[in-house]
Amino acid sequence: MAIPSSDAFVFFGATGDLAYKQIFPALQALTAGGELDMPIIGVAKAGWSVEQLKERARDSIDKHGGVDEAAFAKLAERLQYIDGDYADAATYQRLKQALGESKRPLHYLAIPPSLFPTVVQGLAKSGCADQARVVIEKPFGHDLPSAQALNATLHEVFPENAIFRIDHYLGKEAVQNLQYFRFANTFLEPVWNRNYVHSVQITMAESFGVQGRGAFYDEAGALRDVVQNHLLQVIALLAMDAPIGHDPESMRAEKLRLFRAMRPLDPKQVVRGQFRGYRDEPGVAKDSQVETYAALCLHIDTWRWAGVPFYIRAGKCLPVTTTEVMVELKPPPLAVFDAVEPRQSNYFRFRLSPEVVISTGARVKQPGDQMRGEAVELIARHRPQREKSPYQRLLGDALHGDSALFTNDEAVEAAWAVIDPALGNAEPIHEYEPGSWGPAAADGVVSSGEGWHNPQPEAVQA
Numbered sequence: 001m002a003i004p005s006s007d008a009f010v011f012f013g014a015t016g017d018l019a020y021k022q023i024f025p026a027l028q029a030l031t032a033g034g035e036l037d038m039p040i041i042g043v044a045k046a047g048w049s050v051e052q053l054k055e056r057a058r059d060s061i062d063k064h065g066g067v068d069e070a071a072f073a074k075l076a077e078r079l080q081y082i083d084g085d086y087a088d089a090a091t092y093q094r095l096k097q098a099l100g101e102s103k104r105p106l107h108y109l110a111i112p113p114s115l116f117p118t119v120v121q122g123l124a125k126s127g128c129a130d131q132a133r134v135v136i137e138k139p140f141g142h143d144l145p146s147a148q149a150l151n152a153t154l155h156e157v158f159p160e161n162a163i164f165r166i167d168h169y170l171g172k173e174a175v176q177n178l179q180y181f182r183f184a185n186t187f188l189e190p191v192w193n194r195n196y197v198h199s200v201q202i203t204m205a206e207s208f209g210v211q212g213r214g215a216f217y218d219e220a221g222a223l224r225d226v227v228q229n230h231l232l233q234v235i236a237l238l239a240m241d242a243p244i245g246h247d248p249e250s251m252r253a254e255k256l257r258l259f260r261a262m263r264p265l266d267p268k269q270v271v272r273g274q275f276r277g278y279r280d281e282p283g284v285a286k287d288s289q290v291e292t293y294a295a296l297c298l299h300i301d302t303w304r305w306a307g308v309p310f311y312i313r314a315g316k317c318l319p320v321t322t323t324e325v326m327v328e329l330k331p332p333p334l335a336v337f338d339a340v341e342p343r344q345s346n347y348f349r350f351r352l353s354p355e356v357v358i359s360t361g362a363r364v365k366q367p368g369d370q371m372r373g374e375a376v377e378l379i380a381r382h383r384p385q386r387e388k389s390p391y392q393r394l395l396g397d398a399l400h401g402d403s404a405l406f407t408n409d410e411a412v413e414a415a416w417a418v419i420d421p422a423l424g425n426a427e428p429i430h431e432y433e434p435g436s437w438g439p440a441a442a443d444g445v446v447s448s449g450e451g452w453h454n455p456q457p458e459a460v461q462a
């Protein structure tokens with residue numbers, strides 16, 4: 001049976017940062033693609049008029065990709081604005097009116113999580129939740145109990161198949177490619193296990209700090225901000241078994257099995273760092289113990305992965321901005337040619353941002369009489385010119401009721417169960433210099449003699 005599409009787009013937090021940076025540009029792109037031929041209603045409590053919201057939308061789009069005048073004109077024509085307190089029933093009455101003939105609205109909650117229960121109840125009491133879908137921004141809770149409580153709050157009003165939890169990493173072209181590459185190639189499967197894989201490293205490095213989000217970040221830290229969601233999702237796609245079908249349910253079932261096989265973190269295998277100067281950021285406590293860097297070792301207790309360490313590292317103010325995965329293969333059993341096989345020459349490398357790169361590292365013979373080798377990379381590199389932004393892709397999918405790229409209740413809770421033991425101040429904070437690769441203590445996370453693979457700027461193709 002065909003899943004009906006939503007027929008109105010409502011976004012709470014219309015005057016906020018996320019709307020400015022991500023939602024308006026995505027709305028223009030969806031409008032240009034003909035996917036948003038419906039009322040578009042922004043809700044916030046800012047004392048604004050609809051004209052002010054339109055100006056804000058134009059400014060946002062101008063700064064994030066550029067205004068397409070034809071599409072923007074349509075978007076502006078459909079845009080309505082409701083100014084009101086989220087706790088006031090009158091706000092939802094006005095929303096109901098604005099929805100008019102629409103029967104299946106999509107409500108996007110781009111608001112602080114503490115407001116979710118109030119808005120969800122407001123939608124329910126006013127009838128605005130009937131036949132509706134709801135899109136929830138991350139962070140989805142701040143630990144396992146709060147995620148469970150949030151799921152319970154949502155389930156009071158929305159069935160699970162109407163809830164779309166956003167993790168924008170899942171909407172990235174490169175992350176989709178990772179999944180595609182794994183299951184569209186026969187050659188990978190025989191080596192994709194503990195018999196051939198030595199270790200997996202994933203580094204999410206950002207060369208900038210908290211960019212004015214100090215107050216938010218100081219409540220979160222790197223483990224909550226990017227490890228529990230983005231990086232565990234990437235690992236799930238790397239390590240899961242093949243789904244039995246291409247429907248979202250089969251995919252989710254395999255991912256869930258994988259999340260559940262992740263061993264809860266051992267705080268002793270987690271190193272937390274904080275860049276020097278973080279405590280001077282606006283909104284950050286002067287004695288903050290929050291980590292802007294985390295390095296850890298994760299174990300996956302399945303027949304495929306038992307004994308293979310998954311090393312994860314994420315940090316702000318590191319030397320480069322990139323996310324990269326290295327799957328290092330075991331060396332050949334005997335070194336027939338070179339006396340010493342250099343490490344890290346047999347591997348798969350997935351660059352997830354800013355470029356999309358998939359490569360495999362190998363050794364080939366150098367020209368000459370000697371049987372000496374050198375490391376080479378066989379590279380597939382994509383630089384799509386008109387790639388969809390993750391938000392365009394994910395909001396479009398949610399409007400069509402396609403849940404494949406969204407996280408469900410069980411997976412989000414399973415991911416928190418992995419991270420929970422390492423939250424808080426169980427382990428001390430190590431200070432590191434901005435522009436460095438983080439605290440020296442992180443070297444102790446990887447097995448002795450191994451070291452971290454530091455992603456380099458990608459060579460530009462001629």
Ligand code: BG6
Nearest residue numbers: 138168169206225226230323353
């Ligand atoms: C967000 C985090 O979810 O992801 C940010 O809150 C982080 O701290 C961002 O910078 C990274 O996403 P992207 O798509 O810019 O790599």
